[in-house]
Amino acid sequence: MSMPMTVTIQHSYRRGEFHPFAAEGRDFIYLVPAGAMFELDAAAMTLLTRLGDRPLSHDALIDHLVEGGYSRSDADLMIHELRQAQVIVTDDARPAPAPSAPPKDFPLQALVLNITNQCNLACTYCYEFGADKIATPAGKKKYMSLETAKESVDFLLAEARGRKAVHITFFGGETLMNFPLLRDVVGYANAKGAERGVTVGYSLTTNATLLTDEIIAFLSDNAIGVTVSMDGPPDLQDKRRVYKSGKGSYAVIEPRLRALIANHRTRAITARVTLTEGVTDVIRIYRHLKDDLGFHEVGFAPVTASDNQAYSLDDGGMNGVLAQFHQLADEWLEYALRGEMHGFSNVSETISELIQGVNKSHPCGAGIGLLGVGPSGDISPCHRFTDADTHTLGHISTGIDKQKQGEFLSKGHVDAKYDCQTCWARPLCAGGCHHEAFVRYGDTGHANLHYCDWIRDWTDTCLRIYGAVSVQNPQFLERFAARKAQS
Amino acid sequence: MKHLKPLNKKAQRIDDMVTSLAQEDVVALQQAPRPHVPLGCSLSFSPGWEVDAGGGTAGLCQPVERDIYDCYVTCFWPVQVPDHVNYSPDWASNCATAAKDWRNLDLVFP
Numbered sequence: 001m002s003m004p005m006t007v008t009i010q011h012s013y014r015r016g017e018f019h020p021f022a023a024e025g026r027d028f029i030y031l032v033p034a035g036a037m038f039e040l041d042a043a044a045m046t047l048l049t050r051l052g053d054r055p056l057s058h059d060a061l062i063d064h065l066v067e068g069g070y071s072r073s074d075a076d077l078m079i080h081e082l083r084q085a086q087v088i089v090t091d092d093a094r095p096a097p098a099p100s101a102p103p104k105d106f107p108l109q110a111l112v113l114n115i116t117n118q119c120n121l122a123c124t125y126c127y128e129f130g131a132d133k134i135a136t137p138a139g140k141k142k143y144m145s146l147e148t149a150k151e152s153v154d155f156l157l158a159e160a161r162g163r164k165a166v167h168i169t170f171f172g173g174e175t176l177m178n179f180p181l182l183r184d185v186v187g188y189a190n191a192k193g194a195e196r197g198v199t200v201g202y203s204l205t206t207n208a209t210l211l212t213d214e215i216i217a218f219l220s221d222n223a224i225g226v227t228v229s230m231d232g233p234p235d236l237q238d239k240r241r242v243y244k245s246g247k248g249s250y251a252v253i254e255p256r257l258r259a260l261i262a263n264h265r266t267r268a269i270t271a272r273v274t275l276t277e278g279v280t281d282v283i284r285i286y287r288h289l290k291d292d293l294g295f296h297e298v299g300f301a302p303v304t305a306s307d308n309q310a311y312s313l314d315d316g317g318m319n320g321v322l323a324q325f326h327q328l329a330d331e332w333l334e335y336a337l338r339g340e341m342h343g344f345s346n347v348s349e350t351i352s353e354l355i356q357g358v359n360k361s362h363p364c365g366a367g368i369g370l371l372g373v374g375p376s377g378d379i380s381p382c383h384r385f386t387d388a389d390t391h392t393l394g395h396i397s398t399g400i401d402k403q404k405q406g407e408f409l410s411k412g413h414v415d416a417k418y419d420c421q422t423c424w425a426r427p428l429c430a431g432g433c434h435h436e437a438f439v440r441y442g443d444t445g446h447a448n449l450h451y452c453d454w455i456r457d458w459t460d461t462c463l464r465i466y467g468a469v470s471v472q473n474p475q476f477l478e479r480f481a482a483r484k485a486q487s
Numbered sequence: 488m489k490h491l492k493p494l495n496k497k498a499q500r501i502d503d504m505v506t507s508l509a510q511e512d513v514v515a516l517q518q519a520p521r522p523h524v525p526l527g528c529s530l531s532f533s534p535g536w537e538v539d540a541g542g543g544t545a546g547l548c549q550p551v552e553r554d555i556y557d558c559y560v561t562c563f564w565p566v567q568v569p570d571h572v573n574y575s576p577d578w579a580s581n582c583a584t585a586a587k588d589w590r591n592l593d594l595v596f597p
Contacts, residue, residue, distance in 0.1 A: 035495075038492060038493055
């Protein structure tokens with residue numbers, strides 16, 4: 001080869017893939033192929049405004065900027081900078097590649113042990129027992145045996161290859177119906193972890209009906225994080241969180257919750273609320289759980305349901321929920337600007353992902369860094385697929401079925417979801433919950449199209465909060481990130 | 488970066504990348520600071536007209552005459568090599584195989 005041919009190419013530029021937003025009178029973009037967030041100065045904003053939706057030649061852009069008072073060399077440098085960051089792209093640029101899938105030998109980080117599939121409540125919307133259940137527990141073990149649990153711990157430590165910390169979540173059914181096993185597993189895992197120099201963290205989800213002072217002391221002593229599934233004050237809690245007799249559970253759990261929150265001092269206590277038809281009073285629920293009962297954090301999620309379940313949220317219900325979410329989000333921002341933590345975890349979770357700039361290949365860690373183990377020892381992508389035969393990814397005695405795992409993950413990759421390719425919220429959402437998709441569309445790899453607008457609205461809200469905090473109280477974001485890293 | 492202020496960790500990585508790209512990564516051999524290139528051999532590109540770090544052409548990995556032939560045949564550098572379309576159609580007629588016969592290529596005087 002000889003000297004390079006020098007030919008001046010006249011580039012045209014168009015906008016890269018970004019979502020613009022404004023806060024505190026400043027302009028920001030969320031750069032989609034990366035998950036990056038930038039504040040723009042006036043010059044960059046002038047350029048992007050001029051660029052609009054149609055491509056423009058390099059010279060036309062320069063002329064516009066020069067008319068706007070920028071020098072030719074400034075304008076040239078600006079175009080160069082925006083192009084290198086891919087905020088603008090040349091008109092022959094190819095779409096950015098999708099985030100690559102995690103390596104096949106991705107080390108396991110967390111195991112969810114479904115230590116029982118039995119429950120003392122009969123919440124009408126339950127995904128494990130309700131109308132949309134996918135579990136077929138008949139003929140299977142109801143309680144996990146200590147042997148299976150120990151095998152699971154050994155499996156986690158072996159599959160965690162080189163990790164310094166792993167996590168075990170206890171789940172049910174009602175988790176505390178198998179508390180003796182839980183206690184034994186913690187002892188066993190602490191010992192095995194110590195042998196390998198691995199820290200084991202714990203958490204559990206419970207309906208709180210079976211909490212005792214002894215259990216609370218154990219949870220606190222072992223720094224076991226607690227999430228309580230509950231829906232709010234008595235009238236809302238007792239609507240669907242009921243015993244098999246139909247009797248509500250609020251009166252039973254209230255004193256136990258107060259004892260838990262007063263005496264568990266080592267981890268934040270979180271409430272997780274399921275929003276259903278008629279249980280949409282987000283603000284009232286939040287105030288009750290946060291202020292009256294004293295939960296540290298409260299998170300909300302609409303119920304998972306196929307169409308036309310009586311307890312489903314309809315669009316009207318959803319819009320009402322969202323309006324109240326916005327109110328709490330405003331409050332979250334006020335707190336952040338004062339340097340205080342607010343307990344509305346729907347904002348907190350999104351903000352912590354935005355701090356990292358995540359760009360997900362999959363909606364969550366299910367089947368990647370996280371697996372579920374059912375009472376019988378079946379491995380599933382997560383606790384929501386426990387005892388669901390068609391979703392089994394192996395058995396704890398024989399290990400992960402790599403082929404099934406591969407199929408599950410290739411279906412669930414954001415790149416396999418057509419509708420997501422044009423959505424700016426995909427770095428965070430990646431199509432949404434595999435289980436919800438299966439219940440709705442019969443396919444874990446289907447994008448959860450029923451909540452796209454909602455996800456985009458919510459992501460935009462959180463972006464604007466982030467932008468406002470970054471202008472007014474940037475140190476808060478640093479502290480927030482450090483705190484999240486510890487929890 | 489001057490016009491984009493990074494606000495999250497991913498944006499900071501883009502900023503770092505763009506900043507590192509902004510440093511000049513193509514320099515002439517005689518330009519300070521001098522790059523480390525083994526004398527007489529450029530590993531990265533055909534040196535062409537450029538003199539080597541010592542100021543001469545003798546140590547380049549291929550002689551300028553060989554290089555100019557390549558330009559002529561493939562029209563890479565149409566201005567500064569003999570023009571095989573217009574006024575020097577026979578310039579390379581004595582050079583059947585460039586690797587062997589490049590010495591037969593002569594200068595063209597205007």
